[in-house]
Amino acid sequence: MNTILVQDPARPVEAVRLRAVGDGGPILRVNNLEVTYYTDSGRAKALDDVSFTLNSGEKLGMVGESGSGKSTLALAMMRMIKAPGRIEGGSVVVGGGDLMTLDAESMRKARLSRIAYIPQGAMNSLNPVTRIGAQMVDAVKSHLPREGRAAIEARCKRALQSVDLDPGVYRMYAHELSGGMKQRVCIAIGILLDPHVIIADEPTSALDVVTQRQVMETIDNVQKAINAAVILIGHDMGLMAQFVDKVAVMYAGRLVEVSTVREMFTDPKHPYSQALISSLPSLGNKGVFQGIPGLAPSLLRLPSGCAFHPRCASAMPHCTTIRPEPQVLPGGRRVTCHLYDGEA
């Protein structure tokens, strides 16, 4: 399997409260994950051969245009792809066990306790008619049925405090909270059972920039406290750059590049990553921003060869016919592009 292990040298080891993870290897291995939607107008391959690994305490930013498969990846990892979609193959190994082989009841128990999902909670992710506390309690209870009432309540209030919310929020309703507070509640729910992996799906959209930063810092803090691996899904490269260790770029259901943040911003390898980075505004770079020409392709009618070739500035003749395979470059970066065919 092609795996890359990138340690972040900036993170002091003492800050990490280590937990029993076995040999200290990757806590999450996603291998060849494939998802297809069987629509009336044909089959759409929303995830195509997606593989990556994450260590405990590592943060991965997942970027890509709308429809590139970011959210499908999150749902597939939670095994919550709904018909007409289907997970066609691959494995998601969290802390030693493959989620894809679990029966429905074991998978239910794995959600939140081993792999947690934090939705874009600012709008509508909390039940409007029950108290926040009740929504936290039922999450704990469905995994720890024997835990006492008082212990559960204490656990929930601890979680609220760890996301800088007043424990009084426990007694409140969703409509009494601001967007940022609702998002924090969702984060608090996500960390209730100290999961190995946290997937945050655009946790900052629909929030103002100040709140965005606070929410990201909250995720950062709780993630450090429980030493979970985090996958952060979003479009905002700037916000990502400040918080994640690695960036993965998705295009048309494939992972086209995985690099450390520094490498991604200073020396992006894939032409699509290059186009993404050069489209970002920066203080030093005034003038006209470079957009990416063309539109994201329809998954129902993908271009032949490399799906990016019609929009690619560096496209070569064989890009239109031969599909590039993921390759690991010297130094551990992973790129899916014919430009680097000789370098792996």
Added chain:
Amino acid sequence: MSLKLVIRRLLFLVLVIWAASTIVFFIPRLSSRNALRERFGELARTGGFSPADLEKIIASMNRQFGLDRPLYEQYWTYLGNILHLDFGYSLYRYPTTVTELIAQSLPWTLGLLLVTTILSFIIGNLLGAVAAWPRAPHWLRAFATPFILLTGVPPVIMGILLLFFIGFRLKWLPLGGAYSVGVVPTWTWTFFFDLMRHQILPGLALILGSVGGWVLSMRGMGVTIQGEDYVNFAEHKGLTGGRIFRDYYLRNAMLPQVTGLALALGTMVTSAIIVEGLFGLPGIGTMLNLAIRANDFPTIYGIVLFITIAVAVLMTIVEFIYPLLDPRVRSS
């Protein structure tokens, strides 16, 4: 809910009752018929007293009922009487009071109406909720469709069909009446079962006719709610299917249905009146039927007003219950 809102609701209730009672007072007066003259005219034909005596009797009766006084005076007296639920004497069944008539027939209607309304509300909403729930088994979801089709059948037709096939052809259940002829109502199990056997067909007619409406509206609501983010997040939290269904999906989809229940109460009363007549049950509906035929307007007032007040009060109760179900209403 604030005290101010409670007071406003109660004032509104009073306003509704006043408006209803005023309409009920004036409408029968627009008719050219005179109940006293008809009643005693009939007696005169059979009893053989002179037309002059008849006029005397009618004049004295008019005085006794206050019908000789100006209309506005009658109206004031009437409003005053309503305040202590005194609807006066029945003209047709004098000297029985209208309140007594209502008291006699109310338990029959109340029993039938409450049981059928609650049953069809529960059955209809559960079926509708299941029909819109993607994780429910297919055979269970398909179960809702026949009930939706039945919504188009009015309760009278439904009642006639039930009577014909189950009562007349199959002879499984009695054709009408509240209990078997010759049976004396007593507090025994035998009487209770006899009573229940007579209630099944009218109850079924009411339930079958109304269940589909609940199924339809609940399914529409359910389709929206099942796609809500909080239902998805509940699954992400690893909750069991049953808990997601009950606390996240059903709980939210129910909210507009509770409002619908308040609105449906009026319709259910109308259906019950028709079905009671069809099955010969001695309830409010049958009583109202008889009163209309006899132009017994104190009884008409009384019953119509009583039903109006009952429905208005029930609606107000539902409105007070709603904030308990939806905290967003409570704080606004």
